[in-house]
Amino acid sequence: MEKRKSIYMQRWLSFHFYSTPLQSDYYYLKLCNEIYNMLRDDDFPDEEISISDEQKKNLACFVTGYFEDVISGPGLWKAFITQVSELYGTYLPFFDPDPEEYFPDEINPEDIHFLLWYYLSMVLSDDSIISPLIYEWSDYSNRIFEILEREYETAPENFNLKQLFNVSPEENNFFMIKEKLKWIMLDSWLHHFLGKELEEITDDTFIDDEEKPMPEESRAIYLYDTMDTFVLSRHTPLLARQGKEWLAYALGKDHPLYESLLEMGEKKSGFYLYIGTKGDDLLFEHIATGTRLKVTSRSMDVPTGNEPGRSISFAGFVKWRGEWWFSGSQLGWGYDNDLIRKEQESEKSKMLFGKNPAVQREENRQLYRSFLKFNKGKPLAFIESEEAANSFIRDFLAYHNRSLKKSVRKQRKDRMPLEQDMLPDSIFKEMEPDLVQVETIPGVVFCDPDSGIDLAFGYNDMIPDARNQWYMSTNTEDDPGDGTMILLESPHINGKLMHYLVSNYDLPGLEFPGLSGRELLLDNFDFMLRFWKRKRYYS
Incomplete structure (x- = not known):
């Protein structure tokens, strides 16, 4: 037996x-x-x-x-x-x-x-x-x-x-909260799949480590900080929510920490200059933006050997209940003029703390209104290549700036942050290498009133629009319905663009397998969009 x-x-x-x-x-x-x-x-x-x-x-x-x-x-x-x-x-x-x-x-x-x-x-x-x-x-x-x-x-x-979700209404210790988030995101029965995802991320990072192995101490620091950022920032496949939101809803809306959890800030990882101490706080200045943070000494001690105004740290900080807390790992350097110059010139680093959300929303809506006028009332433009996308965006930005009646001097002084994201050096370095190398791949430029402008290449054959000369209709040998579901699963099509495509086009093949598969998917489309596009649902 x-x-x-x-x-x-x-x-x-x-x-x-x-x-x-x-x-x-x-x-x-x-x-x-x-x-x-x-x-x-x-x-x-x-x-x-x-x-x-x-x-x-x-x-x-x-x-x-x-x-x-x-x-x-x-x-x-x-x-x-x-x-x-x-x-x-x-x-x-x-x-x-x-x-x-x-x-x-x-x-x-x-x-x-x-x-x-x-x-x-x-x-x-x-x-x-x-x-x-x-x-x-x-x-x-x-x-x-x-x-x-x-x-x-x-x-x-x-x-x-039961005790895990029995949190004191006065709890101010961010580390205690983070331990709960760690279990929710990596090991809980509902989200344990993310623990496997984190393992794959770290394994891929060290896949070529055999030739030039990273020192054990550096490896441990990297792994810990990667885990820390993952726990605090990753969105779950279910509902595209972060750990802080899951903990907030597990505690319930009546719990005093419910709002505090939802308002917890994103982890701000970057290069900081150590300024000194003030009372019980440590002072750090973000090199690229000059933003100063008062970091509670409950989250870290003064790093050994740090000199006020002379020591640089790469570190992450999270704002919890009105206080900045150190989170993750820290690497230190002495004063380095070249590093400081590179950080101050880095557009990506300058965006770490972002703009006031209300100001950014208004700028995006102004951008959207200009885009509709520029593109004959449509938020979606079809372009033949990377070069054409660059030309389209430059022409549009010139039109948009004229519509705002900005002087050339004002444009140079108060340049729109979004413009940085639309220039080739910054757009295409974030795209997959195989898409960047083939300059003749057609694509789309999409403008959303909330998130601004985005680009996607390689999917025009699936979008049935009279303006889209690259659409491959169903009477050809290759049925686009066979590949339409790729739109939903692709990391290059963000949530806003996918919502627009489904709302405005009859996309063949957009369905679950089996009877009533199309109706079932469309009736639950937002849920599935969050499930498939959790990393880009909001952008």
């Missing part, structure tokens, strides 16, 4: 923020193995979808983690359905459960339908687009739900998990 494979405690605890099991963990591990054995014995309903035994083990932990979360909550699942309800007026995408029959504080069969789709979409993201309805016609999720429903009334709470 074949020996049954099992999930062991180490794997189960890898989805938690502690390493010593509680009594409740033995209960949930047993439940996890029951679900795994059911998954192991059955094939998935679509023969094209196949996951490994390791992935089935993680799926069992994932589903059991959901159950533990609901029993011990409110936690991440309640945070998810609350945000979905705010955005879309329903508790779940795709399934639109009847509010009279859906219980947000309990387990629901629709939850399992959704979670199976989410899990498979994440682990098979490089191979397949999964229809959310694949499990609606099978008894697969129902069998999982029956196991959980059987246990619902007697399942124990996880007191460590």
Whole structure:
């Protein structure tokens, strides 16, 4: 008789923020193995979808983690359905459960339908687009739900998990908050896929490290700072939200820290000149902009050997509840005139602290109004090459500046920051090398009233517009419908542009596999846009 494979405690605890099991963990591990054995014995309903035994083990932990979360909550699942309800007026995408029959504080069969789709979409993201309805016609999720429903009334709470979201209303320690964000973003049952993503990022960074290996200390510093920035800045596939938003919604709107979490600033990493101390604060000046930060001494000590006005640090700082906190790693240099000059000339470094958001919004809207006039009422222009894009943008900026009635002297003195982003040196260095090297690839220039101007190359054959001479209609040998979904998955098409394309064109092939696939995708388009374009949804 074949020996049954099992999930062991180490794997189960890898989805938690502690390493010593509680009594409740033995209960949930047993439940996890029951679900795994059911998954192991059955094939998935679509023969094209196949996951490994390791992935089935993680799926069992994932589903059991959901159950533990609901029993011990409110936690991440309640945070998810609350945000979905705010955005879309329903508790779940795709399934639109009847509010009279859906219980947000309990387990629901629709939850399992959704979670199976989410899990498979994440682990098979490089191979397949999964229809959310694949499990609606099978008894697969129902069998999982029956196991959980059987246990619902007697399942124990996880007191460590409850304590995680029991945060003092007066909590001012950013490091304590960051530890919670780290678990949410890297190891939690709902977002643990991001932990794998971070591993891939760091592995790719050191893939050529064998020839010129980085010193161990430098490597450790880099890895820690990369992790720190990832935790604070990355957006999740679900809803394109950051860790601070997930923690805020897990605590609930009535919690005093709810607004503080949503207002937490972005990490500002750059080169700073150490100025000295003032009371309990350390003073740093951002070299490129002259912005001075008062950094609380609760987050760092004066670096050894630092001299006021003479020592340079590359470091990151986050504003939390009105105070700047050091976050991540720090590298130090002595006074270096060349480094200072390069930073002060760097347009990218100058934008670290940005403009006042209200001022930037108004400038973008002025830009948008000018663009519509310049481009015959359309926010989208089709261009034949990189060179044509440069020419188009230069002509447009000249028109825009004239429309603002700026003098040449004023333009030179108060040059628009956006103009920097539109010149070839800055635009094309951020694009994929293969797109930059082929100057004849046609593209589009798009202007949005909120985010400004963006460019995309290589997708004109998929956009059915009378002005677009490169569109490849369906009566040709190659059906553009076969590739239209590439628009959704491409990192070069931002969220604003994708919204415009779907709202203004009938894009063939824009659908999930199976019956009613197009209607299902379009009805849940914003959710899927956040899912596929989380890194560029807002820009």
